[in-house]
Amino acid sequence: MKKQLSKAHEKYLKRLKKDKIIVIFWQIALFVCFLGIWQLLADTGVIDPFFFSSPSRIAVTIVDLFANGNLLLHIWTSLYETILGFIIAVLLGLIIAVMLWWSEKLRKILEPYLIILNSLPKIALGPMIIFWVGSGTSATVVMSVLICIVITIISMLNAFISCDKDKILLMKSMRANKFQILFKLVLPNALPEFVSVLKINVGMAWVGTVMGEYLSSKAGLGYLINYGSQMLKLDIVMTSITLLCVLAGGMYGLVSLLEKRQQK
Amino acid sequence: MDKFLEFKNVTYFYQTKTSEIHALDKLTFAVDEFQFASLVGPSGCGKTTVLSLTAGLLEASEGEILLDQKPITKNDPRIGYMFQRDHLFEWRSIWQNITLGLELQHKNKDQQKLSLAENLLKKYDLYGFKNKKPHELSGGMRQRVALIRTLVLEPALLLLDEPFSALDFQTRLKVCDDVYDIIKSEKKTALLVTHDISEAISMSDRIIILTKRPAHTRTIIDLNLEGNTPLEKREANDFGKHFEMIWRNLSSEETIIKSP
Ligand SMILES: Nc1ncnc2c1ncn2[C@@H]1O[C@H](COP(=O)(O)OP(=O)(O)O)[C@@H](O)[C@H]1O
Ligand SMILES: [Mg+2]
Numbered sequence: 001m002k003k004q005l006s007k008a009h010e011k012y013l014k015r016l017k018k019d020k021i022i023v024i025f026w027q028i029a030l031f032v033c034f035l036g037i038w039q040l041l042a043d044t045g046v047i048d049p050f051f052f053s054s055p056s057r058i059a060v061t062i063v064d065l066f067a068n069g070n071l072l073l074h075i076w077t078s079l080y081e082t083i084l085g086f087i088i089a090v091l092l093g094l095i096i097a098v099m100l101w102w103s104e105k106l107r108k109i110l111e112p113y114l115i116i117l118n119s120l121p122k123i124a125l126g127p128m129i130i131f132w133v134g135s136g137t138s139a140t141v142v143m144s145v146l147i148c149i150v151i152t153i154i155s156m157l158n159a160f161i162s163c164d165k166d167k168i169l170l171m172k173s174m175r176a177n178k179f180q181i182l183f184k185l186v187l188p189n190a191l192p193e194f195v196s197v198l199k200i201n202v203g204m205a206w207v208g209t210v211m212g213e214y215l216s217s218k219a220g221l222g223y224l225i226n227y228g229s230q231m232l233k234l235d236i237v238m239t240s241i242t243l244l245c246v247l248a249g250g251m252y253g254l255v256s257l258l259e260k261r262q263q264k
Numbered sequence: 265m266d267k268f269l270e271f272k273n274v275t276y277f278y279q280t281k282t283s284e285i286h287a288l289d290k291l292t293f294a295v296d297e298f299q300f301a302s303l304v305g306p307s308g309c310g311k312t313t314v315l316s317l318t319a320g321l322l323e324a325s326e327g328e329i330l331l332d333q334k335p336i337t338k339n340d341p342r343i344g345y346m347f348q349r350d351h352l353f354e355w356r357s358i359w360q361n362i363t364l365g366l367e368l369q370h371k372n373k374d375q376q377k378l379s380l381a382e383n384l385l386k387k388y389d390l391y392g393f394k395n396k397k398p399h400e401l402s403g404g405m406r407q408r409v410a411l412i413r414t415l416v417l418e419p420a421l422l423l424l425d426e427p428f429s430a431l432d433f434q435t436r437l438k439v440c441d442d443v444y445d446i447i448k449s450e451k452k453t454a455l456l457v458t459h460d461i462s463e464a465i466s467m468s469d470r471i472i473i474l475t476k477r478p479a480h481t482r483t484i485i486d487l488n489l490e491g492n493t494p495l496e497k498r499e500a501n502d503f504g505k506h507f508e509m510i511w512r513n514l515s516s517e518e519t520i521i522k523s524p
Contacts, residue, residue: 166348166351167351169345169347172339174364174365174368174369174417175365175369176368185353188355
């Protein structure tokens with residue numbers, strides 16, 4: 001009986017594995033097909049490679065930009081700005097959310113401002129940011145922070161507030177003080193929400209970086225896109241977009257890894 | 265026997281935006297030391313309020329609550345509270361859950377308390393699950409862990425707010441037996457809130473029947489059924505008689521039946 005069960009289980013595991021392989025196969029196949037068709041259409045002149053670029057032209061552009069010595073600088077600049085904006089927004093947002101959780105009065109006072117800030121398109125502040133903090137990296141980081149922080153505050157605050165009231169009473173009945181309730185209950189309880197905020201913020205931070213670099217910068221992938229489009233070097237634009245895909249995907253992957261570790 | 269917990273004309277109002285809710289009205293009752301007492305009453309009549317007041321989570325609007333002849337204070341260490349749901353923290357292991365209270369009171373280095381925790385786990389067949397997470401345990405086991413978490417703080421009086429109502433019937437009978445055994449053998453005084461009359465009769469030495477809201481005492485019944493466990497007491501001769509009487513007390517709001 002037991003042997004049969006394990007056999008069935010083995011079969012089930014095999015099927016799972018097989019399904020996974022099929023999924024990965026199609027993911028790769030789709031990617032290769034996409035590149036192949038793109039290349040084919042460009043080579044046969046169905047689409048104008050000047051406007052649509054092509055995989056081979058992107059490859060050449062990457063090598064070219066790399067050889068000129070500034071591609072790594074652009075990548076590094078954008079990556080640095082994004083990660084810095086991401087970290088500042090998450091930490092600051094978390095601290096503010098904790099403060100708002102702590103004081104219900106403060107929360108009520110600031111509620112309308114949070115709502116306005118949340119619905120305001122942050123790009124509108126762009127020109128002002130440049131006046132306030134100057135152009136370049138600092139403006140870009142501020143833009144990233146602005147875009148990420150409001151959603152961080154709102155999501156985390158909601159997670160804190162929705163902590164089970166009875167669990168808080170339980171803590172109180174065991175004579176916990178407010179610090180202990182925060183650190184031993186409310187914060188760990190909000191960990192899943194925190195991970196999903198991180199995931200959202202990866203995307204948001206990149207939006208902020210590219211916007212900031214459009215507005216004013218001397219380096220970065222957003223700068224390259226801007227430069228490429230103005231010089232009508234659309235290969236450079238497409239190359240930058242491709243690199244953005246890879247970087248943002250990579251960052252998202254790192255956060256997912258964190259999530260998997262947390263679930264263990 | 266001495267009165268251990270005493271409510272004297274306790275009145276309580278909840279304040280809300282739209283109204284004042286009169287939850288308890290001159291409620292008076294007592295629980296003796298080492299007694300297992302149950303509070304029964306219509307849903308929403310104020311049973312949980314009684315426990316919250318006893319635990320010092322709320323403050324009485326009027327009246328007096330005495331613990332061992334003295335007015336209760338906020339956060340009295342002699343009181344342990346067990347809730348309807350087990351409220352185990354999923355991110356903590358079983359061991360970390362049962363030592364939560366010690367941690368909060370900075371007693372988690374106290375060897376004597378730690379060995380008490382360890383012994384309770386062993387005694388109630390949970391030692392093997394020490395390092396497991398709550399979701400790996402059954403509902404009945406989780407409820408036992410919740411009880412041990414309360415017992416580790418060595419309260420003299422246990423407040424139990426419908427702790428079995430989330431369990432299915434079979435498990436409930438078993439966990440009732442377990443909890444009864446634990447509370448009796450650890451020599452605790454207990455005040456149980458339940459809406460299940462059979463449960464109240466099978467576990468209690470005293471049953472306090474409350475009226476509908478605002479709650480005051482309708483009747484107090486002292487029981488002494490044959491049998492050593494709740495399961496055995498369910499078979500006792502007088503079980504049906506008591507059930508009948510409490511049932512009538514709860515369903516009629518007018519007639520007051522004197523305790524035997
Ligand atoms: N925090 C609160 N604010 C306002 N009203 C409350 C609150 N808690 C309970 N009540 C009201 O007080 C009454 C008694 O509640 P409770 O003690 O929980 O009843 P029971 O436990 O007997 O079901 C109910 O009518 C309930 O709606
Ligand atoms: Mg209740």
